[in-house]
Amino acid sequence: GIQVEQSPPDLILQEGANSTLRCNFSDSVNNLQWFHQNPWGQLINLFYIPSGTKQNGRLSATTVATERYSLLYISSSQTTDSGVYFCAVTSQGGSEKLVFGKGTKLTVNP
Amino acid sequence: DTEVTQTPKHLVMGMTNKKSLKCEQHMGHRAMYWYKQKAKKPPELMFVYSYEKLSINESVPSRFSPECPNSSLLNLHLHALQPEDSALYLCASSQHPGQGVVETQYFGPGTRLLVL
Numbered sequence: 001g002i003q004v005e006q007s008p009p010d011l012i013l014q015e016g017a018n019s020t021l022r023c024n025f026s027d028s029v030n031n032l033q034w035f036h037q038n039p040w041g042q043l044i045n046l047f048y049i050p051s052g053t054k055q056n057g058r059l060s061a062t063t064v065a066t067e068r069y070s071l072l073y074i075s076s077s078q079t080t081d082s083g084v085y086f087c088a089v090t091s092q093g094g095s096e097k098l099v100f101g102k103g104t105k106l107t108v109n110p
Numbered sequence: 111d112t113e114v115t116q117t118p119k120h121l122v123m124g125m126t127n128k129k130s131l132k133c134e135q136h137m138g139h140r141a142m143y144w145y146k147q148k149a150k151k152p153p154e155l156m157f158v159y160s161y162e163k164l165s166i167n168e169s170v171p172s173r174f175s176p177e178c179p180n181s182s183l184l185n186l187h188l189h190a191l192q193p194e195d196s197a198l199y200l201c202a203s204s205q206h207p208g209q210g211v212v213e214t215q216y217f218g219p220g221t222r223l224l225v226l
Binding site: 031033035040041042043045048086088096097098099100101102103 | 141143147151152153154155158160165166168198200202204213214215216217219220222
C-alpha cells in the first residue's frame with residue numbers, strides 16, 4: 001500500500017517563529033489532507049490539497065503531486081498551534097482508505 | 111456546518127460488557143468511517159460505509175460490530191473487548207467519493223475508551 005512519511009517527527013519553536021512541515025508519499029494520490037490534532041484529540045481539517053497551493057491565514061500548503069510531496073507552512077507561530085500535525089492521503093485508483101503519516105509533534109513555547 | 115458529533119466522550123467498560131459508540135452528521139454525507147487511534151500513533155481505519163452499506167472492513171475483530179441505520183448515523187457496537195482495545199475511536203464522514211473521486215473527510219471529537 002501507499003507509504004506516507006512526515007518530517008520532522010518533533011519540532012520545538014519559540015512563539016513568533018516560522019516552520020515548514022513535510023509529507024512525502026510513495027504513490028500518486030487523489031486526496032491529500034493536512035490535519036491538526038489538538039491536545040484533546042480533535043482532528044481539525046487544515047487543508048484538502050491533492051495538488052497546488054492554498055493559504056488560510058497564517059497557514060499555507062503546497063502539494064507537488066508529480067514529485068510526491070506536500071509542505072505545510074506555519075508563520076508567526078502561536079502557542080495554540082501546538083499539537084500533532086498529520087498528513088493523510090488516498091492513493092489514486094485505490095479505495096476511500098485514508099492513510100496517515102506518523103505526524104509531526106509541534107510545541108510552541110511562549 | 112461541518113460538524114460530526116460523537117457520544118459518549120469517555121467510556122469505561124469491563125471485558126464482559128456490551129456498549130455502543132454513536133456518531134452523527136447532518137451534512138448530507140453518504141460515506142462514514144470508524145478509525146482507531148492508540149496513544150502517540152496516527153489514526154487507523156477500521157470500517158467504511160458508503161450509502162449505508164459496509165464497503166471496507168480492515169480485518170477488524172468481530173468483537174467490534176459496526177452498524178449504519180441511516181445516512182446520518184453510524185454506530186460501533188462493542189462486546190467482549192480486551193484491555194488492548196483501549197484507544198480513541200474517531201468517526202468521520204465525507205461526500206460519497208464516487209468513482210475515482212475522494213472528498214474531504216471531517217472528523218468527530220472521538221470517544222476515549224478504557225477497557226478494564
